[in-house]
Amino acid sequence: MLFTDFYFIFLFLPVILLTVWNLKSRQYRLLILLLGSYIFYAAWNYKFVSLLLFSTCVDFFFGLMISRNKQNQRIKKIFLILSVSCNLTILGFFKYFNFFMGDAQAILAWFGLELEFPLLNVVLPIGISFYTFQSMSYTIDVYRGCVKATRNFLKFASYVSLFPQLVAGPIVRYKDIAGQLERMDRPFSLDNLTVGLQIFLLGLFKKVLIADSIAKMITPMFDNYLDLEQFGAWMAALGYAFQIYFDFSGYSDMAIGLGKMFGLQLPYNFNSPYKASNMADFWRRWHITLSTWLRDYLYIPLGGNRVSKRRTAFNVLFVFALGGLWHGAAWTFVIWGIYQGALVAGYYAFRRTWDNMPVILQRTLTFFFVVIGWIFFRSDDVPMALNLLEKMFHLPTNISLSSELIRLVVWNGTLLCVVNLLSNTNSFKGNRNPYVTIIFAFLFVLSIIAINSLRIEFLYYQF
Amino acid sequence: MPLNLIKRDTNGSVGSIHGQVDNFLRKLAICKKTMKDSNKVFLILFSVCVAALSSSLITLSVYVDPRGVFGTNKYPVVVATARTEKLLFLESSNPKPEALILGSSHCMRFSPTVVEEATGLRTFNLSVNSGKIEDFLALVNYAIEEVKLKPKLIILGVCPRTFCKLEDEDFDKRLISNIALMNHLPLNPIVWIRKKAALYFETLNYNYLKDVRKSIKLSCRQKLPLAHYTFESNGFLAWEDKFNEKGALWSGPIEPETRISGFSEKRKKYFDILLDTCRKQDISLKIIITPYAPAYITRMDGFDGSFSRFNRMLVEFLESRNRDNFYEIYDFSHIEKYGGVDEFMGAAHPSIHNSTLMLNKLLAK
Secondary structure, three states, X not given: OOOOOHHHXXXXXXXXXXXXXXXXXXXXXXXXXXXXXXXXXXXXXXXXXXXXXXXXXXXHHHHHHHHHOOOOHHHHHHHHHHHHHHHHHHHHHHHHHHHHHHHHHHHHHHOOOOOOOOOOOOOOOOOHHHHHHHHHXXXXXXXXXXXXXXXXXXXXXXXXXXXXXXXOOOOOOHHHHHHHHHOOOOOOOHHHHHHHHHHHHHHHXXXXXXXXXXXXXXXXXXXXXXXXXXXXXXXXXXXXXXHHHHHHHHHHXXXXXXXXXXXXXXXXXXXXXXXXXXXXXXXXXXXXXXXHHHHHHHHOOOOOOOOOHHHHHHHHHHHHXXXXXXXXXXXXXXXXXXXXXXXXXXXXXXXXXXXXXXXXXHHHHHHHHHHHHHHHHHOOOHHHHHHHHHHHOOOOOOOOOOHHHHHHHHHHHHHHHHHHHOOOHHHOOOOOOHHXXXXXXXXXXHHHHHHHHOOOOOHHHHO | OHHHHHHHHHHHHHHHHHHHHHHHHXXXXXXXXXXXXXXXXXXXXXXXXXXXXXXXXXHHHHHHOXXXXXXXXXXXXXXXXXXXXXXXXXXXOOOOOOEEEXXXXXXXXXXXXXXXHHHOOXXXXXXXXXXXXXXXXXXXXXXXXXXXOOOOEEEEEEXXXXXXXXXXXXXXXXXXXXXXHHOOOOOOHHHHHHHHHHHHHOOOOHHHHHHHHHHHHHXXXXXXXXXXXXXXXXXXXXXXXXXOOOOXXXXXXXXXXXXXXXXXXXXXXXXXXXXXXXXXXXXXXXXXXXXXXXXXXXXXXXXXXXXXXHHHHHHHHHHHOOOOXXXXXXXXXXXXXXXXXXXXXXXXXXXXXXXXXHHHHHHHO
């Protein structure tokens, strides 16, 4: 089930909302949320519900074990290692098995060893990267003593499977939501419902009216990338930069809005990333919950920036390479990660020079680097990415403007202004003005028409 | 000592502090109430606007009916499918046909003229793309109940796909989107309501709204219901492609979705209802099992033997329902069975000549 499915909007969500708010007890409310979340996940593929449940049970159990042995550092560590290993094994098996086997096979073939490794014929469970990271953060936090292990399985399972953020984030830390789940018996708030609905609608507009409209224009361009000319390649790259931003931030807004309707404050995932003035700033604004996760659970344990400059640069590269791999089992993602890491490390190395440049130049260059990076992210394979880059940086050729390309230029130009001039959804606190309400209604009907007309899929579902 | 101080201070201004607190609480309450009210106003106004906007658009789409789905006939139809086009022709036919040819696209080149010459009955070809038994039942019911036809003969072309399981192929969208036909299918009320609601809801679509605009524009220029017709006025498809060249099943790997896994009980039931209708209306029924191209049969049988297996199953099924010899069965699944020629468009669309050979064989009997 997608947030844009009519079954979700007109049936699933109202039923769950009404049921939750009609119950008085916290436990019953959590139970309905949990059941709803499992139905939501099962609507995609019921077979993988057991995997979600297994992952939840494993981390719940190890969380308790770590907490029970908090005085014994060694045993505590063993339980943490077991928990992390379990999570990474599941993730590795479903997401990376074929990737590594295929590459190992290719490397061995290069050395003259023709071996046939078995490959898995399974679909990737959606959201596995998100909920694995989420539940892993819980056991690590329990180990660190940042949070108290919960004995309430219902509460923990609700946290892991919470449907607004189950399949594509934001990645929520247990410590951020435990208290909110504890207070699930709070009275229903009409204000939360209104603001939540408005944020959800804003996300829906971003997703179906902007991201999917651009997707309709640029997908055929990427599918036939060999036919693209220089200007077309640039426009497609720029279009993709907007598509992925409005797609993912739209999804995040919808998730935050849904959370708000249930009285839960989910963390923000975006903060006008294309307004960033350097790459480090960009990563403080883009997919915030993933970058902070990688910072807190990988970068800092590796030594962060408290080590030598060379080691810090290595840490940055390593963390970003893994961050790239997290997005998908393909070399394009790894290269994209390393590229981002190199830019962040480069910024820290030349920080003084960079910061002395005019802000407009900083922002333009940052945006330029980001757009280049999206080429790797979007390409099916490395040769496709290189081909597109070659086209983009080839000597200027004659520009032939088709009507489709002109439309894309107009869209790109408009969105460039939008992302640079308008404020972020994070600052939206709700608006009950009747005229604004009519605009919301009008855009909602437009979204329904778009959902009925376009092929809707969320880019980040695949991760 | 401090207590005294407080006492003195509070004693001095107790009334005003209480007043301020009261004032503050009152303001807070008003603020909360206003907020609650404004939330209510938002939710009500939003719901009303959404309902009004969407129902206006749906009403406009239904009234203009650019695809001839709802049968309002107020504006020209701009996008037609075989189902909508043939219904328009059938309604405008004069005199009314007495014989009908029903089938999928395999039967579109069965010439009504050939049937007319042999039987003396005015004939109409009602074959529709991807037609299955539910389509045939709806078409026959529609012809009898709406067009007030009294057919004497029905020639029905079937193949294993006509009865395939719903999991293999559900109702065709072009059937679901044709409300006139859907009204003539015996469906479970919940399924019917769901499908019908979905139909109205699907008019909220960019392409549909574009067609509404086109239809309104077209109405200024021409009065005809269609801008272009695919079929002749008796439902015959005269157009032919190159033989034995195209077709999704012709080459390449055989995809699982092109195969069927069995016959649907629901579809068998529809067949029984169709038979009942024919019995009640005293309609003579001739059933043809339509042929496939020889190369395709070789390919499918070489793959998993499914073609011959399902054809056998189809013959057995048709015979099992024909204990009273109410209808005639003609197994023309191979060209040899009717002295046909290897002229097919794709895997299963016989040429006009090939179709005529089948009709001649059938009518000669």
